[in-house]
Amino acid sequence: MELKPHRWQQTPEPITEFASERTTDIVVLGAGIAGVIATHSAAEAGAEIICVEKFGSFTAHGTDICGVNSKVHERYSIHIDPIKAARLIYSWSQQQSNYALIRTYTERSGEALNRYVDLMEEAGYTVKINDEMTARTDWDTLDDRYQMFRSPHLFEVPEGSSLPTTTWNSAYLVRTALAAAEKLGARFLFNTEAVQLVREGGRVTAVIVKDGEGFHRINARKGIIVATGGITDNEEMLECFCPIALRADRNDNFPKGGNMGDGLVMGKWIGAAFSRVYPAPVIHPVSFTVLAPGFNSSWLMVNRDGRRFCNETAYEPCITNARMNAPGNVAWAIWDSHFEENFKRQEPAKYARITESVPEAVERAVQEGDYLKADTLEELAEKMGVPAGNLISTVERYNRLVEAGDDTDFGVPERFLSAVKDGPFYAGTISAWMLSVPYGLHVDANSQVCDDDDEPIEGLFAVGNAQGDFFANAYPVTLPGSNHGRSVCFGRLVGQALANDQLIDGTPL
Numbered sequence: 001m002e003l004k005p006h007r008w009q010q011t012p013e014p015i016t017e018f019a020s021e022r023t024t025d026i027v028v029l030g031a032g033i034a035g036v037i038a039t040h041s042a043a044e045a046g047a048e049i050i051c052v053e054k055f056g057s058f059t060a061h062g063t064d065i066c067g068v069n070s071k072v073h074e075r076y077s078i079h080i081d082p083i084k085a086a087r088l089i090y091s092w093s094q095q096q097s098n099y100a101l102i103r104t105y106t107e108r109s110g111e112a113l114n115r116y117v118d119l120m121e122e123a124g125y126t127v128k129i130n131d132e133m134t135a136r137t138d139w140d141t142l143d144d145r146y147q148m149f150r151s152p153h154l155f156e157v158p159e160g161s162s163l164p165t166t167t168w169n170s171a172y173l174v175r176t177a178l179a180a181a182e183k184l185g186a187r188f189l190f191n192t193e194a195v196q197l198v199r200e201g202g203r204v205t206a207v208i209v210k211d212g213e214g215f216h217r218i219n220a221r222k223g224i225i226v227a228t229g230g231i232t233d234n235e236e237m238l239e240c241f242c243p244i245a246l247r248a249d250r251n252d253n254f255p256k257g258g259n260m261g262d263g264l265v266m267g268k269w270i271g272a273a274f275s276r277v278y279p280a281p282v283i284h285p286v287s288f289t290v291l292a293p294g295f296n297s298s299w300l301m302v303n304r305d306g307r308r309f310c311n312e313t314a315y316e317p318c319i320t321n322a323r324m325n326a327p328g329n330v331a332w333a334i335w336d337s338h339f340e341e342n343f344k345r346q347e348p349a350k351y352a353r354i355t356e357s358v359p360e361a362v363e364r365a366v367q368e369g370d371y372l373k374a375d376t377l378e379e380l381a382e383k384m385g386v387p388a389g390n391l392i393s394t395v396e397r398y399n400r401l402v403e404a405g406d407d408t409d410f411g412v413p414e415r416f417l418s419a420v421k422d423g424p425f426y427a428g429t430i431s432a433w434m435l436s437v438p439y440g441l442h443v444d445a446n447s448q449v450c451d452d453d454d455e456p457i458e459g460l461f462a463v464g465n466a467q468g469d470f471f472a473n474a475y476p477v478t479l480p481g482s483n484h485g486r487s488v489c490f491g492r493l494v495g496q497a498l499a500n501d502q503l504i505d506g507t508p509l
Ligand SMILES: Cc1cc2nc3c(=O)[nH]c(=O)nc-3n(C[C@H](O)[C@H](O)[C@H](O)COP(=O)(O)OP(=O)(O)OC[C@H]3O[C@@H](n4cnc5c(N)ncnc54)[C@H](O)[C@@H]3O)c2cc1C
Pocket: 029, 030, 031, 032, 033, 034, 035, 052, 053, 054, 055, 057, 058, 059, 060, 061, 062, 063, 064, 065, 066, 192, 193, 194, 195, 227, 228, 229, 230, 252, 253, 254, 257, 258, 259, 260, 262, 263, 282, 434, 435, 436, 463, 464, 465, 466, 480, 481, 482, 483, 484, 485, 487
């Protein structure tokens, strides 16, 4: 049987008839956080720039934005060791990713974000360190496996302000940077889709875009920055490059169809290589309540056979990775009536800040059907549909390990072990919600796109989730907010450098 080639393996005939042709210094493809920051940074450095976006507006989701050792960190007296953070992120990738990129990120993302802290504060927003969500206040004291720094920044609309509010805080930054870029003369062309890159004499010189009037050619004197995001919405690409992502419960990315890997496909057609590493999908066990299993605290987890099967320390991607590879793609968290004191012991800083009653939140989740509750383990097993005998022996074994304070089976640190002894008993399924699958073009240390021989392609750069080789295997929450953080960092560095006819390491172009 002959296999049908994938879209990226079928290079189309070049489009040569255009409704219009124009020339500018830099063209950015995609108005997400990376593209908008690149556009603003290049415009601020004096370049003439056009950003094309296939939808009618910019894209922004999420809350946390990392910038290592920013001026906000200084205000909080937080210092993150950039060498250690880089080493940990690199080790999550099993040394497959590009260490130089990661090191640039841990050394220069603070400086990049500082510009936007100023811009946002001038516009009337406040910024704080968000160590209440993914990042936990005291997880930077844990050993290397679980170390998580207090890195995420959160932009907010202060009370009483007339600034419009939205659900996703990162939209404040993207909207403000976009408006600032327009003031500097940058042009955003919405409902305009990049469809082909033009490579002439080895160099990428133009992009062909499509809008309601047909095709247009935009020539770039200095270069083109691909910022089209990852492959989250492209099932064919997920099947090829990140099949585990197809086992998530749902895809929460939006707008739907935004991340079809267009930048990769266009790049491949002109000789660029895809990222060398396995993608690190961002799939979180999203919480229903403050106690959500797996998200905010670490409870005994069992599979559909009622057996313990993984280390339950609530380091997000590990929990969902284990769930999605468990038989039947199902996992349960189990806890007993001492959940409040166990939660408090596991996460004292978080507990201290919680304003709602923990027992009430759990009871509400039981009423709403999110958690199961039973007086005995036998009854709980029946409700869960797992063999009662297995569940009981799993719990007995687990409780012996908790009592000994030494998890010789999976190595969960003592702080995160919580016995399951006194009823009523509770169970909740571990959810796996896909936020994004970063996967991009193979780049060098300057974020310049490379071909299969690792040679940089003149005139072509990639930032944000379209930048390959940064995360690999599992998304590290070493520096929470790093999806956004590296988008801001490389968006700014590449935008500024190109405007100044340089690479980000200062080499003249
Ligand atoms: C619900 C949710 C919560 C999240 N929370 C966080 C968080 O708290 N912290 C964090 O760090 N990350 C978070 N993330 C992930 C983060 O938002 C993404 O990693 C980030 O948006 C990537 O930015 P980007 O600019 O590379 O890509 P995107 O934001 O996806 O932007 C790419 C843009 O390119 C456009 N585009 C694509 N193809 C073309 C084309 N051919 N022509 C023109 N335009 C094109 C798209 O329409 C889109 O506007 C979250 C994601 C989701 C969905």
